[in-house]
Amino acid sequence: MPGMALPHSKARPAAPAARPAINRERLLADLNAVSRIGIGDRGSVTRLVFSVTELRSRQLLVHLMTQAGLKVHVDRIGNIFGRLEGADGPAVLAGSHLDSVVHGGKFDGPVGVIGALEAVRTIKESGVALPCPVEAVCFVGEESSRFGFSTLGSSLVAGQVKMKDLTNAVDARGTKLGEVLAGLGVDGDSLSGLKRDPKTIKAYLELHIEQGPVLEAKGKKIGVVTAIAAPTRLRVIFTGQADHSGTTPMDMRKDALAAAANLIAYVEQAARENASMDKGRVVGTVGAIKVDPGVINAIPGKVELAVDIRSVTGKAKDRVARAVEGRAKEIAAERDMKVDILPIRSEEPVDLDAGLIGVIRDICEEKKIAYEVMPSGAGHDAMQIAKIAPAGMIFIPSKKGISHSPLEWTDPDEICLGAEILLDAMMRVAYGEN
Amino acid sequence: MPGMALPHSKARPAAPAARPAINRERLLADLNAVSRIGIGDRGSVTRLVFSVTELRSRQLLVHLMTQAGLKVHVDRIGNIFGRLEGADGPAVLAGSHLDSVVHGGKFDGPVGVIGALEAVRTIKESGVALPCPVEAVCFVGEESSRFGFSTLGSSLVAGQVKMKDLTNAVDARGTKLGEVLAGLGVDGDSLSGLKRDPKTIKAYLELHIEQGPVLEAKGKKIGVVTAIAAPTRLRVIFTGQADHSGTTPMDMRKDALAAAANLIAYVEQAARENASMDKGRVVGTVGAIKVDPGVINAIPGKVELAVDIRSVTGKAKDRVARAVEGRAKEIAAERDMKVDILPIRSEEPVDLDAGLIGVIRDICEEKKIAYEVMPSGAGHDAMQIAKIAPAGMIFIPSKKGISHSPLEWTDPDEICLGAEILLDAMMRVAYGEN
Numbered sequence: 001m002p003g004m005a006l007p008h009s010k011a012r013p014a015a016p017a018a019r020p021a022i023n024r025e026r027l028l029a030d031l032n033a034v035s036r037i038g039i040g041d042r043g044s045v046t047r048l049v050f051s052v053t054e055l056r057s058r059q060l061l062v063h064l065m066t067q068a069g070l071k072v073h074v075d076r077i078g079n080i081f082g083r084l085e086g087a088d089g090p091a092v093l094a095g096s097h098l099d100s101v102v103h104g105g106k107f108d109g110p111v112g113v114i115g116a117l118e119a120v121r122t123i124k125e126s127g128v129a130l131p132c133p134v135e136a137v138c139f140v141g142e143e144s145s146r147f148g149f150s151t152l153g154s155s156l157v158a159g160q161v162k163m164k165d166l167t168n169a170v171d172a173r174g175t176k177l178g179e180v181l182a183g184l185g186v187d188g189d190s191l192s193g194l195k196r197d198p199k200t201i202k203a204y205l206e207l208h209i210e211q212g213p214v215l216e217a218k219g220k221k222i223g224v225v226t227a228i229a230a231p232t233r234l235r236v237i238f239t240g241q242a243d244h245s246g247t248t249p250m251d252m253r254k255d256a257l258a259a260a261a262n263l264i265a266y267v268e269q270a271a272r273e274n275a276s277m278d279k280g281r282v283v284g285t286v287g288a289i290k291v292d293p294g295v296i297n298a299i300p301g302k303v304e305l306a307v308d309i310r311s312v313t314g315k316a317k318d319r320v321a322r323a324v325e326g327r328a329k330e331i332a333a334e335r336d337m338k339v340d341i342l343p344i345r346s347e348e349p350v351d352l353d354a355g356l357i358g359v360i361r362d363i364c365e366e367k368k369i370a371y372e373v374m375p376s377g378a379g380h381d382a383m384q385i386a387k388i389a390p391a392g393m394i395f396i397p398s399k400k401g402i403s404h405s406p407l408e409w410t411d412p413d414e415i416c417l418g419a420e421i422l423l424d425a426m427m428r429v430a431y432g433e434n
Numbered sequence: 435m436p437g438m439a440l441p442h443s444k445a446r447p448a449a450p451a452a453r454p455a456i457n458r459e460r461l462l463a464d465l466n467a468v469s470r471i472g473i474g475d476r477g478s479v480t481r482l483v484f485s486v487t488e489l490r491s492r493q494l495l496v497h498l499m500t501q502a503g504l505k506v507h508v509d510r511i512g513n514i515f516g517r518l519e520g521a522d523g524p525a526v527l528a529g530s531h532l533d534s535v536v537h538g539g540k541f542d543g544p545v546g547v548i549g550a551l552e553a554v555r556t557i558k559e560s561g562v563a564l565p566c567p568v569e570a571v572c573f574v575g576e577e578s579s580r581f582g583f584s585t586l587g588s589s590l591v592a593g594q595v596k597m598k599d600l601t602n603a604v605d606a607r608g609t610k611l612g613e614v615l616a617g618l619g620v621d622g623d624s625l626s627g628l629k630r631d632p633k634t635i636k637a638y639l640e641l642h643i644e645q646g647p648v649l650e651a652k653g654k655k656i657g658v659v660t661a662i663a664a665p666t667r668l669r670v671i672f673t674g675q676a677d678h679s680g681t682t683p684m685d686m687r688k689d690a691l692a693a694a695a696n697l698i699a700y701v702e703q704a705a706r707e708n709a710s711m712d713k714g715r716v717v718g719t720v721g722a723i724k725v726d727p728g729v730i731n732a733i734p735g736k737v738e739l740a741v742d743i744r745s746v747t748g749k750a751k752d753r754v755a756r757a758v759e760g761r762a763k764e765i766a767a768e769r770d771m772k773v774d775i776l777p778i779r780s781e782e783p784v785d786l787d788a789g790l791i792g793v794i795r796d797i798c799e800e801k802k803i804a805y806e807v808m809p810s811g812a813g814h815d816a817m818q819i820a821k822i823a824p825a826g827m828i829f830i831p832s833k834k835g836i837s838h839s840p841l842e843w844t845d846p847d848e849i850c851l852g853a854e855i856l857l858d859a860m861m862r863v864a865y866g867e868n
Contacts, residue, residue: 210681211678211681212677212678212680212681212682212683213677213681213682213683213686214681214683214686217686229680231680231731233730243646243647243835243836244645244646244811244812244835244837244838245717245719245721245742245744246646246663246665246717246742246744246811246812246813247644247645247646247647247648247810247811247812247835247837248646248647248717248811248835249646249647249648249709249715249717249811250702250705250706250709250716250717250718251706251709252647252648252651252835255702255719257698257720257721257723258698258699258702258720260695260698261694261695261696261698261699261702261720262695262699264691264692264694264695265692265695265696265699268684268689268692268695271684272684272685275683275684275685281683282684283679283680283682283683283684284684285679285689285730285731285732285733286691286692286695286734287679287691287725287727287728287729287730287731287732287733287734288725288728288729288730289691289723289725289728291721291722291723293721294721294722294723295721295722295740296667296719296721296722296740296742296778297665297719297721297742298719298721299719299721300720300721306729306730308679308680308730308731310679310680344730376680376681377678377679377680377681377682377683378678378680378681379680401677401678401681401682401686402677403678403681404678
């Protein structure tokens with residue numbers, strides 16, 4: 001996506017001399033209020049999309065937006081837009097999501113939603129005249145935990161959803177997403193109309209926790225996100241021969257786990273060789289393995305691996321995925337075994353907007369904030385909105401890189417710093433200062 | 435153990451000019467009758483020790499022995515001895531077990547028990563005068579499937595059991611072996627008295643299916659067993675760090691599965707390097723693996739491997755086990771991870787009697803039967819009896835090497851050939867022709 005070109009306006013209000021300051025106490029109090037919805041064991045948070053707790057968190061947000069005097073619009077799937085009007089033209093949007101994984105943390109999503117709300121209400125309170133509208137946004141169903149369907153709300157806004165896939169998606173209890181929507185009075189067929197006219201969006205900004213260890217390890221406060229990596233996922237099944245571990249000589253074995261071990265080592269090696277930024281910052285993981293029969297006194301006859309390969313460029317991802325497939329076939333051939341390689345999923349990485357990357361970097365430079373220009377290894381709503389408008393992301397550190405866990409943590413100072421930078425970036429984009 | 439020295443007897447009966455022929459139909463019919471006890475899905479056989487089906491199979495054997503006119507003795511644990519008297523001196527024993535694993539095959543055990551019965555009753559019918567008694571034996575509980583305790587009956591006969599271990603052994607339902615014995619009216623404390631006086635045993639011979647692929651692959655009919663391998667079993671636990679598979683760069687990972695993959699590959703390599711007979715015919719297997727958290731989008735934080743290393747010499751087994759432990763520590767150190775190595779079990783390999791090996795080989799040579807001199811990779815009752823008397827084993831082929839499965843198969847011709855050789859070997863040993 002090229003750098004953002006802003007429309008020129010003759011009668012635009014002038015930018016104020018200084019940015020208004022956010023209300024730290026209010027931001028942290030509202031974040032806390034959200035995190036109490038769906039709280040459970042050891043402080044874990046569970047707000048699965050369309051569950052009672054998730055609906056309650058959205059209701060709280062509508063309340064907070066109304067209280068702040070924003071114009072609230074909830075679309076048919078449940079995305080929430082809290083708008084502050086400006087002179088004219090397309091709006092600057094900022095937001096994230098409120099839904100969570102099972103037993104997740106407090107910050108994955110809400111930091112970006114409440115951060116955007118805090119930025120917009122701070123602008124409103126400051127009384128500055130805006131050259132264009134600004135909106136705080138909450139997208140529905142960013143996590144895939146319930147229906148195996150990620151970035152649901154933002155995909156609909158970006159016009160990226162095949163309606164049949166959506167309504168047929170099923171949760172762990174066998175409930176179809178289409179039935180859930182019908183229960184809430186939503187006509188699934190009407191959802192394709194949710195695609196938002198790109199002409200109404202000047203830019204989209206998302207504040208999010210890193211969910212990785214890089215910022216903390218490098219002692220940086222802010223991540224300026226350049227691209228969002230996407231995964232290729234494969235299931236690799238080696239079929240050898242289950243035999244007695246004592247009576248089968250080494251040269252008469254077809255040990256499927258020994259074959260799989262070679263591939264696991266190769267996935268790590270190939271990803272390491274392509275780990276640098278110029279080679280696509282590839283990561284490769286074998287996260288799950290099934291061994292049959294899986295007992296100490298039997299040679300494994302069948303082993304199934306779940307392989308996850310990600311990169312910030314489709315080219316690098318495909319290159320490594322093809323190399324892994326090739327090596328799997330080689331290993332099987334060397335050992336006279338069968339191998340099946342089943343693609344689970346393959347998505348395209350997304351570049352974020354060069355103009356917005358520049359804005360965020362400039363702010364960090366001016367304020368002398370230690371920052372890291374970096375890709376996002378995880379998916380976010382920004383990768384959907386990037387398909388219809390300039391999109392940018394601001395990362396704040398995750399303690400020990402932990403996320404999707406009750407141990408997820410970011411210091412309050414860092415959350416507030418992230419919200420301040422988000423506010424600054426929204427205003428610079430609104431006033432065309434980038 | 436040194437070659438067997440036979441006591442010299444002045445008034446011993448002369449050996450008959452030819453061996454009496456076994457009754458093939460009777461042998462196969464009785465084997466079939468045993469295999470119908472505990473038969474289930476797809477022809478699988480389940481006769482767990484002290485289950486109703488296992489007790490019925492022993493009752494059938496007592497009936498068959500009585501019918502054959504043998505003197506039947508059942509000891510307190512349930513081992514069965516069917517004796518045909520001879521002139522004097524210690525007896526030549528032959529036998530195996532009738533209990534099975536869960537969903538096992540028809541031949542693992544019964545071939546040796548019914549084969550021995552057929553040999554003894556054939557000798558009886560032939561009317562030859564024996565220089566010493568012969569006995570067909572059924573040992574209780576050779577399989578460890580129910581109580582995790584293998585070669586129960588033969589260990590007691592050999593005086594190799596710690597009574598406390600035995601009575602405290604527990605099955606999957608939580609029932610103690612001591613309670614099972616009490617239920618059957620057996621006083622656990624009296625079992626140490628089952629140790630048989632070594633002076634009463636001239637030799638022990640066991641006919642058994644190979645449970646491995648060697649004989650079939652080499653086109654041999656008979657395996658002359660030289661030694662019984664024993665396992666060293668280890669649990670190896672690598673502890674790294676569970677992280678998000680997308681957001682954690684390759685150089686910031688502690689992937690416990692990648693570490694484990696290196697060890698799995700090393701176990702195979704080390705065993706291959708020590709696979710030759712002069713290096714101890716080592717086999718090494720990783721049969722089971724547990725990965726935590728075990729999902730496609732998380733780097734494995736903890737992996738547990740079950741390692742099984744076997745050899746026909748304790749020296750080779752220990753050498754490879756030490757090398758595997760060393761490599762595990764090296765891998766953990768290279769990756770700045772923790773590794774725990776927990777010994778599960780370590781047993782000593784057993785050499786079989788050189789004199790008996792010679793007898794069985796001589797028979798094959800004279801009858802021009804294709805045979806293989808080979809070790810046993812699996813454990814058998816013979817390895818216990820070898821501790822108090824000269825012991826030998828005769829293997830017959832297993833189709834595709836499969837055992838502990840309803841697919842276990844040996845051709846009837848091969849079963850009958852095995853029983854004929856057993857009969858011949860028993861008579862040669864009885865008449866001191868070795």
